Amino acid sequence: QEIEDLLGVDALDIPRVSAKEGVNVEQVLEAVVKQIPPPQGDPDAPVQALIFDSHYDPYKGVIAYVRVFNGRFGKKDLLKLMSTDATFLPIEIGVFSPKMTPVDVLAAGEVGYVATGLKAVQECRVGDTITLAEHPAPEPLPGFEPQKPMVFAGVYPADADDYNLLRDALEKLQLNDASLVFQPETSQALGFGFRCGFLGLFHMEIIQERLEREYGLDLVFTAPSVEYQVTLADGSEIVIDSPAELPEPNHIAEIREPWVQIDIITPTEYIGTIMDLVINRRGEFKNQEYLDARRVQLSYAIPLTEILVDFYNELKARTRGYASLDYHFHEYRPARMVKLDLLVAGQPVDALSIIVHEDQAYSKGQKLVSKMKKVIPRQQFDVAIQAAIGNRIISRANVKALRKNVLAKCYGGDVTRKRKLL
Structure with missing residues (x-):
């Protein structure tokens, strides 16, 4: 009854299946054949194959996963990517059964893969259309639009020497994740890194996990932000996704x-x-x-x-x-958004700046200062931590200087001895 209420499907139409026990698995396959219509396509029309996924192979280059909508092509046909006009002779074409199995021809209605041999990941993007170089299709397949990132964060290597490794890893991830965008960025506090755009929070967490686990990188992520539309005093409009790009308040x-x-x-x-x-x-x-x-x-x-x-x-x-x-x-x-800066010893730290609503600036500034007071180690001098909006300081805390341990020689005796020294 719960499944019927959740899915809105008659319980009699739901097969009782256990993949663990191997019970009634054939009913699922029969239901797929009966209820899901077969793919349509014209095998004699110009070739149109949509790239829906891809991965990089060090020996075969970019391997594109495709669904052939129209036409047919073989492994000896010269192919072309319609968005970049890049041409290539496939190293191998095949189908999944479920492992990658080479075949001689892919025709309309089939799903398979094409080993392009391309070494530049920018030339083969998810959503592009593959066609024949000699007899190309008149237009690419409709319906594909690049997804617009909604959440942005700075990504920096913990070790500055890993910058090139981070760039290569992002390029390889972008190969089968067209929604990931990035561009170089420089921070005074963190050095060289990239400003990355993600579809959302879960997307950002997935990318972070993959960078750390698959590529063995030790990374620093800045606080996530969103894309703001800013109308300037002269009437022009700009779009910003980083606190560092926000103009001065008198220009907004x-x-x-x-x-x-x-x-x-x-x-x-x-x-x-x-x-x-x-x-x-x-x-x-x-x-x-x-x-x-x-x-x-x-x-x-x-x-x-x-x-x-x-x-x-x-x-x-x-x-x-x-x-x-x-x-x-x-x-x-x-x-009413404002830029909240964090100053350590009087110097602003650009990587810790955030854009907040004016009503929440004081509470968030106080939380940020309190957190940094616990994180920053004590020095030989007092370290002032301040939260500021423009030139106005809204919160402050001091990390006290280290003092000489005057109780080191007191290993016993009355407590009043220690109190006198303190």
Whole structure:
């Protein structure tokens, strides 16, 4: 009954299958054949094959995973990528069965792979169309648009000598993840690195995990930020994704921040605590819909920057892990945003600057200063840590200087001896 309520499918149409026990697996295969229509295509039309994934092989170059929509081609045909006009003679073509199995011809309706032999990862992108070089298709396959990144962060190698390794790793990841974008960036505190754009928080975490595990890199990620639209005093508009790019306040007429619509599915007993969480982060209630007697879907509009840090963890903690979160872009809205700088010993640290809402600047500045006070080690002199908006200091803490250990020689005796020395 729960599966029927969740999926909206008659329970009689759901096969009872256990892959672990090997029970009724053939029913799933039969259902796929009967219910999923076969692919359509004209094998005599000009070749159109869509690249939906790829990976890099050190011997065969870029291997593109393709679905052939129209036409047919063999391993001796000269092929062309329609977006870059790059031509190549495939080293190998084949299908998955499920391992990569070479074949002589790929025809309309088939899914397979093409070993291009290309060494430059920029020439073969996911979403591109492969066609014949001699008789190309009149136009590429429709429907592919590059996905626009929503979350941005600086990525720096912990060891400056790993900069080239980081660049190569990002290029290889970009080969089968077209939504990852990056460009070189320099920080006074962290040195040379890259400003990377991600689809969202989970995408950023996946990229970070892959860089560290697959490529063995020790990395430093800056605080994530979003893309702001800024209208200058002269009427022109710019788009920024880094606090370092924000102009001076007297040059800004308006700042617009991205808002997203979030949909939270949760048991009904957690509605109150979720509302409190979202409203405290500038969220606006949109809709409430009961899915069944025990579950409800809550819809809110909320600034994207408010869900970047700890929102998902806080949501899971308040609902004991039962709530699920989905979000998508809604619109840009005007907001009173300011740049919060962190100064250590009077010097601004650009890697720690963030863009925050004016109403939250004092609380976030105080939290950032308190955190840095615990992190920065004590020196032979006092170290001042300050949070500032422009030239105005809004929070300060001092890391006290190291002192001589005057109690080192006191190994016993009355406590008043120690008090006199202190």
